Amino acid sequence: xxxxxxxxxxxxxxxxxxxxxxxxxxxxxxxxxxxxxxxxxxxxxxxxxxxxxxxxxxxxxxxxxxxxxxxxxxxxxxxxxxxxxxxxxxxxxxxxxxxxxxxxxxxxxxxxxxxxxxxxxxxxxxxxxxxxxxxxxxxxxxxxxxxxxxxxxxxxxxxxxxxxxxxxxxxxxxxxxxxxxxxxxxxxxxxxxxxxxxxxxxxxxxxxxxxxxxxxxxxxxxxxxxxxxxxxxxxxxxxxxxxxxxxxxxxxxxxxxxxxxxxxxxxxxxxxxxxxxxxxxxxxxxxxxxxxxxxxxxxxxxxxxxxxxxxxxxxx
Amino acid sequence: xxxxxxxxxxxxxxxxxxxxxxxxxxxxxxxxxxxxxxxxxxxxxxxxxxxxxxxxxxxxxxxxxxxxxxxxxxxxxxxxxxxxxxxxxxxxxxxxxxxxxxxxxxxxxxxxxxxxxxxxxxxxxxxxxxxxx
Numbered sequence: 001x002x003x004x005x006x007x008x009x010x011x012x013x014x015x016x017x018x019x020x021x022x023x024x025x026x027x028x029x030x031x032x033x034x035x036x037x038x039x040x041x042x043x044x045x046x047x048x049x050x051x052x053x054x055x056x057x058x059x060x061x062x063x064x065x066x067x068x069x070x071x072x073x074x075x076x077x078x079x080x081x082x083x084x085x086x087x088x089x090x091x092x093x094x095x096x097x098x099x100x101x102x103x104x105x106x107x108x109x110x111x112x113x114x115x116x117x118x119x120x121x122x123x124x125x126x127x128x129x130x131x132x133x134x135x136x137x138x139x140x141x142x143x144x145x146x147x148x149x150x151x152x153x154x155x156x157x158x159x160x161x162x163x164x165x166x167x168x169x170x171x172x173x174x175x176x177x178x179x180x181x182x183x184x185x186x187x188x189x190x191x192x193x194x195x196x197x198x199x200x201x202x203x204x205x206x207x208x209x210x211x212x213x214x215x216x217x218x219x220x221x222x223x224x225x226x227x228x229x230x231x232x233x234x235x236x237x238x239x240x241x242x243x244x245x246x247x248x249x250x251x252x253x254x255x256x257x258x259x260x261x262x263x264x265x266x267x268x269x270x271x272x273x274x275x276x277x278x279x280x281x282x283x284x285x286x287x288x289x290x291x292x293x294x295x296x297x298x299x300x301x302x303x304x305x306x307x308x309x310x311x312x313x314x315x316x
Numbered sequence: 317x318x319x320x321x322x323x324x325x326x327x328x329x330x331x332x333x334x335x336x337x338x339x340x341x342x343x344x345x346x347x348x349x350x351x352x353x354x355x356x357x358x359x360x361x362x363x364x365x366x367x368x369x370x371x372x373x374x375x376x377x378x379x380x381x382x383x384x385x386x387x388x389x390x391x392x393x394x395x396x397x398x399x400x401x402x403x404x405x406x407x408x409x410x411x412x413x414x415x416x417x418x419x420x421x422x423x424x425x426x427x428x429x430x431x432x433x434x435x436x437x438x439x440x441x442x443x444x445x446x447x448x449x
Contacts, residue, residue, distance in 0.1 A: 126414075127414075127415075127416075129323070129325070130407065130414040130416055130417075131416065132325040133323045133324070133325050133400075133403070133404065134404070134414075134416065134417070135325075136324060136325045136326045136400060137400045137401070137404050139326065139331050140393070140396070140397045140400060150397070150401065151394070151397055152397060152398065152401045154401055154405075156405075156419070157419065157420040158408065158417055158418055158419040158420065159417075159418050160416060162416045165416070170401070185420050188420055189420060192418045197418055198415060198416040198417075198418065201416070202415045202416060204415070205415055220415070224415075224418070227418065228418070231418075243439060243442065243443060246435070246439055247439065249420075249421055250432055250435055250436060250439075252420055253421040253432060254429075254432055256421065271421055271431075271432075271435070272431055272435060275435050275438070275439070276435075276438070279438065279439065279442055
């Protein structure tokens with residue numbers, strides 16, 4: 001009998017390896033995918049980007065299921081047991097059982113678990129600290145019917161919070177903006193809360209943890225831009241058209257602008273993209289590809305044998 | 317020397333203590349404890365550790381008078397609000413943006429007025445093109 005990893009160890013190692021591999025694959029493929037995504041309407045783009053963020057995990061799960069599928073259908077004798085005829089590599093088989101894990105396999109799993117746990121804890125700490133920071137800021141404001149009023153001369157309007165986001169407006173914004181513009185700003189921020197954009201972005205960040213840093217930022221920025229554009233579009237009927245909406249965006253930016261620190265012609269915000277999206281873009285209707293997913297079952301056998309061969313190479 | 321923690325966060329009791337000190341100007345553990353224990357019970361040690369925490373966060377100054385520390389706020393309410401606003405603005409974008417903050421426009425990012433002028437021109441061009449059709 002082989003002295004190899006057991007079910008838990010094999011599944012965990014395979015899952016970790018698959019998530020890491022697919023995440024890096026996504027990192028490589030995303031810059032090419034990006035130009036196609038910009039042609040999609042922001043509401044669908046935000047959903048699509050969330051799907052893309054979850055893709056490494058979904059593909060890893062799907063690959064795992066496909067890996068064990070031949071084993072599942074061997075148990076009720078739907079296909080012939082294939083383990084005994086070939087014995088040159090370990091078998092991913094639930095019927096004959098998996099083997100006792102070696103100490104190397106346990107060590108590798110423990111190292112991966114510790115590294116993954118540390119990453120998750122660091123991320124969780126950042127999110128919780130952010131929530132505490134928001135709660136602290138809100139303590140300095142007054143709650144009105146529709147928003148939190150912050151006593152500050154800066155022109156501020158933002159939505160804050162994760163599960164129950166609220167709109168925060170500064171007294172500076174209230175005194176500087178016209179009532180009609182204020183209404184549009186409030187509707188834009190309320191749309192963030194309604195669409196649960198904060199939760200979307202937090203989940204996106206969590207799912208993209210294994211993607212290389214630069215590409216993760218790119219993906220999150222694209223998701224944030226899609227959310228902003230969606231909320232701009234949600235406020236359009238109240239603004240009175242895209243041109244008026246673009247004007248409000250630019251006016252608020254000019255009012256709240258601090259002294260320029262950037263290079264000439266460079267802006268750190270997404271304002272330019274949002275204004276151009278409002279004025280230029282007309283998006284085609286979105287299509288769905290969900291009908292194609294059952295075709296993945298055809299991959300079960302090749303995926304199963306590839307995983308066994310990979311195991312043989314890794315743990316001879 | 318107290319080292320201010322960044323970003324600044326405050327709990328319920330810390331906020332209550334600060335509010336009280338802004339109201340009376342200065343106080344020691346006993347006076348703060350007496351004032352805050354009217355509605356509900358706080359142990360003096362809890363008040364002591366809260367004052368100490370606020371001092372370590374750089375929000376209070378303290379001076380020893382007759383074996384007891386007297387605490388005074390380092391910043392007034394407006395100054396502290398301004399600091400929190402700036403900190404929050406820099407968490408909307410920047411090195412480690414918080415996903416649970418979404419600003420109408422990003423005021424923390426470096427801005428170039430010429431970009432806004434360019435956008436304004438683009439808007440005007442579009443309007444005049446629409447009028448001429």
